[in-house]
Amino acid sequence: MSETAQHAPADWLDVLPCCVGEILIRRTEAGEFSLCHREDAEMESLRIEREAEAAAELARYDDSGRYRPLKTAPNLQHGWTLLLGRAEDARLALAYFYPGRAAAYQAWKKETLRITALRQTLARQTGMYRVAAGISDEEADALVGNFCKSDGGCLRTILWRRDAAGAVPSTLLPRVKFDPGFDQTGRGEAALPLLCQEACNLLVAEARKVVKTSE
Amino acid sequence: MTRDFSHAALLIVGHGSTVNPDSSRPTLAHTAEIRRRAIFGEVACCFWKEESSLRDALFFFQDASIREVYVVPNFISEGYFTQTVIPRELELSGRCTERVSGQVWNYCDPVGSHPMMTDLLLQRAHDVAPGVPEGETTLLIVAHGTSLNDNSAVAAKREAEKLRELNRFAAVLNLYMEEPPLVADWAKLTDTRHVVVVPFFVSDGLHSYEDIPVLLGIEPKAAGSATDRRSTAELFRQNPHKLHGRELYYARSIGTEARFADVIVQQAEAFAELKSGRELVEGLVA
Ligand code: SF4
Numbered sequence: 001m002s003e004t005a006q007h008a009p010a011d012w013l014d015v016l017p018c019c020v021g022e023i024l025i026r027r028t029e030a031g032e033f034s035l036c037h038r039e040d041a042e043m044e045s046l047r048i049e050r051e052a053e054a055a056a057e058l059a060r061y062d063d064s065g066r067y068r069p070l071k072t073a074p075n076l077q078h079g080w081t082l083l084l085g086r087a088e089d090a091r092l093a094l095a096y097f098y099p100g101r102a103a104a105y106q107a108w109k110k111e112t113l114r115i116t117a118l119r120q121t122l123a124r125q126t127g128m129y130r131v132a133a134g135i136s137d138e139e140a141d142a143l144v145g146n147f148c149k150s151d152g153g154c155l156r157t158i159l160w161r162r163d164a165a166g167a168v169p170s171t172l173l174p175r176v177k178f179d180p181g182f183d184q185t186g187r188g189e190a191a192l193p194l195l196c197q198e199a200c201n202l203l204v205a206e207a208r209k210v211v212k213t214s215e
Numbered sequence: 216m217t218r219d220f221s222h223a224a225l226l227i228v229g230h231g232s233t234v235n236p237d238s239s240r241p242t243l244a245h246t247a248e249i250r251r252r253a254i255f256g257e258v259a260c261c262f263w264k265e266e267s268s269l270r271d272a273l274f275f276f277q278d279a280s281i282r283e284v285y286v287v288p289n290f291i292s293e294g295y296f297t298q299t300v301i302p303r304e305l306e307l308s309g310r311c312t313e314r315v316s317g318q319v320w321n322y323c324d325p326v327g328s329h330p331m332m333t334d335l336l337l338q339r340a341h342d343v344a345p346g347v348p349e350g351e352t353t354l355l356i357v358a359h360g361t362s363l364n365d366n367s368a369v370a371a372k373r374e375a376e377k378l379r380e381l382n383r384f385a386a387v388l389n390l391y392m393e394e395p396p397l398v399a400d401w402a403k404l405t406d407t408r409h410v411v412v413v414p415f416f417v418s419d420g421l422h423s424y425e426d427i428p429v430l431l432g433i434e435p436k437a438a439g440s441a442t443d444r445r446s447t448a449e450l451f452r453q454n455p456h457k458l459h460g461r462e463l464y465y466a467r468s469i470g471t472e473a474r475f476a477d478v479i480v481q482q483a484e485a486f487a488e489l490k491s492g493r494e495l496v497e498g499l500v501a
Contacts, residue, residue, distance in 0.1 A: 100271030100275075110277075114274075197274075201264050
C-alpha cells in the first residue's frame with residue numbers, strides 16, 4: 001500500500017474537519033455535520049439547508065445556473081451550508097455531491113479498487129463509441145491534458161494509465177494530478193482525494209469527437 | 216411484501232444525460248423513495264452518462280452483509296442498453312452473476328416491461344385530464360420510434376393495445392416521433408373532442424419538453440430550451456391546449472410518476488420469486 005493510502009482515514013467522515021474536493025465538512029458545536037463550499041468557510045449568512053437530498057439540487061447547477069454534467073468539475077456552486085444531524089445523512093449528501101467517490105475511496109483504502117487503463121476502457125466500447133478507440137496516443141495525450149486538468153476541468157486524482165504498458169495518462173498534466181495526497185483544488189490544504197479509477201463517459205465521448213473530427 | 220431483502224441491495228440503472236438536468240431526476244427520486252422505505256439493506260443508482268457511472272457501481276455494496284444485488288434498469292424497454300451496455304459495464308454474465316466475494320448480482324427486467332405500466336398510463340391520463348369523459352377522449356401513447364437502440368415503439372404499441380382492450384377510451388393510439396403513425400398527424404388520426412397525450416419515456420427532457428410539443432403544435436418552435444424551467448412548467452400548466460377545435464391535454468413523461476418506485480421494487484421481487492421458484496423445482500428434481 002502506498003504511504004498516502006496508509007495514512008489516509010478509512011472513511012471520509014473519520015477525521016473532521018476535512019476537505020473533499022471543493023467541500024469542507026465540519027462538526028458544529030451542537031454536534032451536527034456541516035457541509036459548505038471550501039471558499040465559503042468564513043462566510044456568514046449562508047443559505048441553510050437541512051435535507052441530504054438538497055445536495056442533489058446544489059450539485060446539479062453551477063453559480064450561474066448552468067447544468068453540471070461532471071460533478072467533480074471545479075464549479076460547485078457557492079452560498080449554501082448543509083446542516084445534518086446524522087453521519088448517515090452527511091454520507092448521503094456527499095454521495096449526491098460526489099457520486100460514487102466515497103465507494104471508490106473505501107475500495108482504494110482496502111486495496112480492492114480495480115484500475116482500468118484508458119486503452120482498455122476505449123476498446124470495450126460498442127455502438128457509437130466504438131470509434132473512440134481509434135484515438136492516437138498523441139491525440140489522447142492532448143485530450144486528457146486538457147479535459148482532465150484540475151484547473152477548470154476535473155478535480156479527480158487520476159489512477160489509471162493510458163495503456164497496459166503503463167504510459168502516463170498525459171504528459172501535459174503535472175505529476176501531482178496522479179497523487180492522491182495532493183489537494184487538486186490548488187489550495188494546498190489537507191484534502192481527501194476524489195479518485196478516478198477509470199476514464200469517465202465524458203472523456204470517452206470527447207475521444208470519439210477527436211476521432212470523428214480527424215477522420 | 217413478505218420477502219426479506221435486508222441482506223440484499225438494489226441498484227437502479229438510469230441513462231442520464233450530459234446536457235439535460237432533468238434526465239436523472241426521476242431515477243434519483245425513485246432511489247431516495249425506495250431508500251426511505253428501508254426494504255433493502257442498501258439502495259443506490261448509477262448511470263450510463265452521469266455519475267455514479269456503471270463502472271463505479273462495481274465498487275458499491277462492499278459490506279459483507281450484502282449477499283445479493285438486484286439490478287433494475289430504469290428503461291422503458293429491452294434494447295441496446297439493457298442487452299449490451301449494462302451487462303458489459305457491470306460485468307454481468309447472465310441473469311445471475313456470482314462475484315469473487317460470493318455476492319450474487321441478479322439482473323432484473325426493465326421497469327417498462329412491468330404489467331403495472333398500463334395502470335400507470337391510465338392514472339396519468341386521469342391526472343392530467345380530470346373529469347374529462349373517457350368515452351369522448353382519445354389517449355395517445357407517444358414513443359420515439361425508428362431507433363436502432365431500443366424497442367420502445369414495440370412497448371408503446373403493446374401498452375396501447377392493452378389500454379384499448381379495457382374499452383374505456385373512445386380510442387387509444389400509439390404514435391411515434393419519427394415513424395408512422397406520426398405524432399405530427401395527431402389531428403388527422405383522431406376525431407374526438409378531447410385528446411390526452413402521455414409520453415412513454417422514463418424522464419422528461421428534450422423529447423417531452425420540445426420535440427413532441429412542436430410536433431403537436433402546442434409550442435412555438437424553439438420557444439424555450441429544455442433547461443428553461445419556467446417555459447417547461449408553463450407547457451403543462453396551459454392544459455388543455457386548444458387547437459384544431461379540440462382540447463389537448465399534455466402529460467409529463469410516464470417515468471416521473473412517483474409509483475415508478477413501486478414498479479422498481481416489484482421488478483426485484485418478481486426476479487426473487489422466479490429464482491426461488493426455480494431453486495425449489497431444481498431442489499425437487501435433485
Ligand atoms: S476521466 Fe476522470 S479525471 Fe478525466 S474528466 Fe473524467 S472523471 Fe475527471
